[in-house]
Amino acid sequence: MVNAQVWLDKKYPKEERKKIRFLDITNKNLEGELKLEDFVGLERIDCNHNQLTSLQFTNCPRLTRIYCYGNKLTSLKITGCPKVSYLNISCNSFDSFDFLDFLVDPKKLVYLSIHTNNLPESDVSVFSRFTN
Numbered sequence: 001m002v003n004a005q006v007w008l009d010k011k012y013p014k015e016e017r018k019k020i021r022f023l024d025i026t027n028k029n030l031e032g033e034l035k036l037e038d039f040v041g042l043e044r045i046d047c048n049h050n051q052l053t054s055l056q057f058t059n060c061p062r063l064t065r066i067y068c069y070g071n072k073l074t075s076l077k078i079t080g081c082p083k084v085s086y087l088n089i090s091c092n093s094f095d096s097f098d099f100l101d102f103l104v105d106p107k108k109l110v111y112l113s114i115h116t117n118n119l120p121e122s123d124v125s126v127f128s129r130f131t132n
Contacts, residue, residue: 004030004052014038021062025050036060047071053093057081068092069113088113095119097126106130 007030012020017039024046031051036042037058044065047055054075055068065086068076073092078084085108095118110132 001029001031001051004032004034004050008034008036012039017042023047039063083108085109086111089117090114091116093118107132 007028008025012023018041020039021041022044023036023039023042026046026048028050030047031053033054033056034047034052035056035058036045037056037060039060041062042060043062044067045063046067048067049070052068052071052073055071055073056075056077057063057066057079058077059080061080062083063081064083066078066084067086067088069088069090069092071092073089074094075098076089076094082105087109088111090113094114097119106129109130112130
């Protein structure tokens with residue numbers, strides 16, 4: 001396994017990040033926490049089938065699609081990414097809905113997949129603000 005942040009920082013130095021529109025880091029044996037910041041051109045990320053435990057997006061204004069299923073995520077933070085409309089976080093280790101607080105405008109989210117996590121089944125009221 002490879003430390004996710006060390007791998008990302010080496011492979012995608014900060015001065016190169018603005019050029020990236022699609023990032024596919026699926027099946028890279030990455031583990032631990034990963035913070036993606038200042039990928040200002042990034043529109044889509046696929047980081048499926050790793051061992052990520054925490055994922056944070058900061059200042060990715062064009063980001064619309066996040067695919068991060070099949071990890072060990074317990075934390076997801078999204079800041080400065082107002083266009084996110086598609087979120088697949090299935091097959092992780094979430095045990096609460098805290099990751100939904102990132103939405104500035106819940107009407108923009110048109111796809112959310114959260115199956116096969118440790119989420120409680122009884123309270124789905126958190127989803128009442130989503131209209132699409």
